[in-house]
Amino acid sequence: MAKKSLGYTELEWTCPNCDTRNPGAKKICLSCGSPQPDNVEFHQPAQETLITDEKKLAEAKAGPDVHCHYCGSRNSATAKTCSQCGADLSEGEKRKAGKVLGAHRDKAAPPITCPSCGAANAPDAPKCVQCGASLVSPRPAAAPGPAAPPPAPASSAKSKHKSHRRPTPQSKTSGGMSTTGKIVLVGLTLLMCAILAGVVMLLTRTSDVTATAAGVTWTRSIIIEQLQPVTRQGWRDEIPMGAVRGECTQKLRREQDQPAANAVEVCGTPYTVDTGSGFGQVVQDCKYQVYDDFCQYTSQEWQRVNELTRQGDGGMALQWPALSLAENQREAGRSETFLCTFNTESGIKNYAGGPDMLEWCQPGSRWILKVNGLGGITDVQPAR
Numbered sequence: 001m002a003k004k005s006l007g008y009t010e011l012e013w014t015c016p017n018c019d020t021r022n023p024g025a026k027k028i029c030l031s032c033g034s035p036q037p038d039n040v041e042f043h044q045p046a047q048e049t050l051i052t053d054e055k056k057l058a059e060a061k062a063g064p065d066v067h068c069h070y071c072g073s074r075n076s077a078t079a080k081t082c083s084q085c086g087a088d089l090s091e092g093e094k095r096k097a098g099k100v101l102g103a104h105r106d107k108a109a110p111p112i113t114c115p116s117c118g119a120a121n122a123p124d125a126p127k128c129v130q131c132g133a134s135l136v137s138p139r140p141a142a143a144p145g146p147a148a149p150p151p152a153p154a155s156s157a158k159s160k161h162k163s164h165r166r167p168t169p170q171s172k173t174s175g176g177m178s179t180t181g182k183i184v185l186v187g188l189t190l191l192m193c194a195i196l197a198g199v200v201m202l203l204t205r206t207s208d209v210t211a212t213a214a215g216v217t218w219t220r221s222i223i224i225e226q227l228q229p230v231t232r233q234g235w236r237d238e239i240p241m242g243a244v245r246g247e248c249t250q251k252l253r254r255e256q257d258q259p260a261a262n263a264v265e266v267c268g269t270p271y272t273v274d275t276g277s278g279f280g281q282v283v284q285d286c287k288y289q290v291y292d293d294f295c296q297y298t299s300q301e302w303q304r305v306n307e308l309t310r311q312g313d314g315g316m317a318l319q320w321p322a323l324s325l326a327e328n329q330r331e332a333g334r335s336e337t338f339l340c341t342f343n344t345e346s347g348i349k350n351y352a353g354g355p356d357m358l359e360w361c362q363p364g365s366r367w368i369l370k371v372n373g374l375g376g377i378t379d380v381q382p383a384r
Contacts, residue, residue, distance in 0.1 A: 001257055001285045001286065001287055002257040002258060002259075002285070002286050002287065002288070003283045003284070003285060003286070004265075004267060004283060004284045004285075004286045005281060005282070005283050006050065006104070006270055006282040006283065006284060007050035007051070007281075007282055008050065008051050008056075008057060008060040008061070008275075008279045008280065008281055008282065009045075009048040009049060009050055009051060009104075009272060009279065009280050009282055010023055010024045010025060010045070010049075010051060010056065010278065010279055010280075011024035011042040011043060011044060011045065011101070011272075011274065011278055011279060011280045012024055012042065012043055012044070012045045012124075013036055013040055013041070013042050013043070013278070014040070014043070015029040015031065015032060015034055015036075015040075016034075016037065016040055017029065017032050017034045018031050018032045018034075018134060019134070020032070020126055020127075020134045020135075021045075021126050021135065022036070022126055023124075023126070023278070024042055024277075024278025024279055024280075025056065025059060025278045025279070026278075027065075027073070027074040027075070027083075027278075030126050030127065031126070031127070031134045035072065035073045035074060035084070036074050037072065038067040038072060038074070038093065038095065041099075041274070042101070042274050042276075042278060042280070043101065044101050044102055044105055044272055044280065045105070045109075045123070045124050046105065046109035046110075046112075046123040046124065047105055047106075047107070047108060047109035047123050047124065048104055048105045048106060048272065048280070048282070049106075050282065051279070056279070059076060059277055059278070059279065060275060060277055060278075060279035060281070061275075062076060062077040062078050062277060063077035063094075063097075063275070063276070063277065064077060064094040064095040064096070064097045064275065064276025064277060065077055065094070065095050065276060065277050065278065066079065066089050066092040066093065066094050066095070067092055067093050067094075067095065068082040068084065068085060068087055068089060068092050069087065069089075069091040069092050069093065070082070070085055070087045071084050071085040071087070073085070074095075075089055075092070076277070077094075077277065094276065095276035095277075096274075096276060097273075097274055097275050097276030097277075098273060098274065099273065099274045100271055100272070100273055100274075101271075101272045101273065101274055101280060102271060102272060103269055103270070103271050103272075104269075104270035104271055104272050104282045105272075106270075109123035110123065111123060112125060112135050114128035114130060114131060114133055114135060115133070115135075116128060116131050116133035117130050117131040117133065119131065121135060205372065205373055206370040206371060206372050206378055206379075207370075207371055208368050208369070208370065208371075209344050209345075209346070209349075209368070209369040209371050210344070210345075210366065210367075210368060210369075210383060211342035211343060211344045211349065211366070211367050211368075211369050212342065212343045212344075212364065212365070212366055212367075213340060213341070213342055213343075213361050213362060213363060213364065213365045213366075213367060214341040214342065214343055214348075214363060215313055215314050215340075215341060215361065215362075215363045216313065216314040216338060216339065216340050216341070216357045216358055216361040217311065217312070217313050217314075217338075217339050217341070218311065218312055218313070218318065218336065218337065218338045218339070218355075218358075219309060219310070219311045219336065219337050220309065220310050220311075220318070220319070220320050220321065220334070220335075220336045221307055221308065221309045221310075221321070221334065221335050221336070222307070222308045222309075222320060222321055222323055222331060222333075222334050223304060223306075223307050223331070223332040223333045223334075223335075224304070224305055224306040224307070224308065224325065224329055224330070224331065224332065225302040225303060225304050225305065225329065225330050225331075225332040226302070226303060226305040226326070226328055226329045226330075227300045227301070227302060227303075227328045227329075228300065228301065228303045228305075229298050229299070229300060230298065230299060230300075230301045230303065231246075231296060231297070231298045232296070232297060232298075232299070233294065233295065233296050233297075234294070234295065234297065235253065235292055235293070235294060235295075236248060236292065236293035236294070236295050237292075239295060239297045239299075240297075240299050242299065242300070243297040243298060243299035244297060244298045244299070245295050245296075245297045246295060246296035246297055246298065247295065247296055248293040248294065248295035248296075249293070249294055249295075250291045250292070250293065250294070251291065251292065251293075251294035252289055252290075252291055253290050253291060253292040253294075254289075254290050255287050255288065255289050255290070256287070256288050256290060257287060257288070258288065259288055260288055260290050262290065262291055262292065263288040263289060263290045263291070264288070264289045264291065265286055265287075265288055266286065266287055266288070266289055267284040267285065267286040267287075268284055268285045268286070269284070270282050270283065270284050271283065271284075302330065302332070304332065305329070308321035308322075308323065309321060314357075314358055314361065314362070314363075318336075318355070318358075320334070336355070337352060338352065338353050338354060338355060338357045338358070339351070339352055339353075339357075340352075340353060340357050340361035340380075342367065342369060342377075344369070349369065349371070349375075349377055350377075351369075351377045351380060365382075366382075366383035367380050367381065367382060367383055368380075368381045368382070368383050
């Protein structure tokens with residue numbers, strides 16, 4: 001999915017010494033002067049505004065800041081030496097970047113009330129405009145501890161003795177399924193296995209049946225196709241050559257990550273990504289729905305219109321049906337089937353084969369049929 005950048009916004013970091021919220025671009029706390037440690041992350045301000053200042057935009061795009069290997073001070077990505085101790089920054093450690101901080105906060109945030117004088121301040125103000133006090137970040141309230149158990153009621157002498165009652169057996173196993181359910185599942189599995197074994201036995205187990213051949217019959221067929229107008233639908237660029245195009249409508253054809261002509265951009269909720277420079281990049285995940293002409297068209301296609309057949313028995317010569325094609329018709333395939341009919345004690349059985357049946361399926365000849373559990377013939381052998 002493509003990422004669309006909406007711009008950059010300045011983040012904040014909270015001083016671990018005095019809890020003052022500092023603008024992301026400030027590398028030293030505005031209140032106590034302590035440098036930002038490398039383990040103190042940036043976070044979103046209450047209200048994010050896309051920056052337009054060219055200098056700040058350059059800082060945001062420069063890449064993650066670097067912490068000095070010797071004194072730990074934070075320096076911009078373009079710096080060669082530490083701004084505090086002058087050390088070479090080639091051995092410094094870059095701040096982590098790429099973390100998603102949350103949805104873009106573009107809505108107006110409520111003002112911050114100074115805890116010292118009660119004055120209202122802008123939501124991004126680090127110090128009170130009235131008294132200069134630090135507007136510390138609110139600390140989360142401590143989670144309430146577990147409630148104390150109620151006092152045990154006064155008990156009689158009998159209740160002081162421990163109960164030796166056997167615990168009630170659990171109806172569920174450790175896996176979450178009840179014992180009854182497990183038994184039913186095992187039973188169903190065994191039943192399915194038994195059914196499958198029975199089907200396999202019916203298909204593979206055979207018995208010998210003595211039979212007398214009654215004769216062979218054959219059928220020969222020829223399929224005829226004809227060119228006919230057929231109306232179909234398809235994408236405009238896939239319509240066959242020579243087809244007559246009809247009405248077309250715009251229809252969603254595909255979704256893709258890259259912009260394209262005649263595509264509709266569909267984007268998700270904007271969110272802020274830490275760049276490691278004190279600024280966050282506001283991005284959206286977007287996809288592009290490509291629309292195209294979906295048309296009706298009429299083309300001439302070969303369609304099956306007839307099947308000629310000719311039948312006979314072992315006493316007749318093999319022949320194909322008489323074929324007479326019109327100008328817009330063609331032969332589309334030929335097929336032939338041969339069927340030997342047997343008389344058995346249990347009734348008539350048929351066996352399909354090839355043209356060699358005309359030689360061996362002679363009326364009155366005796367055969368041993370291999371018959372499976374479903375009554376089908378799997379093999380034929382001469383009777384001895």
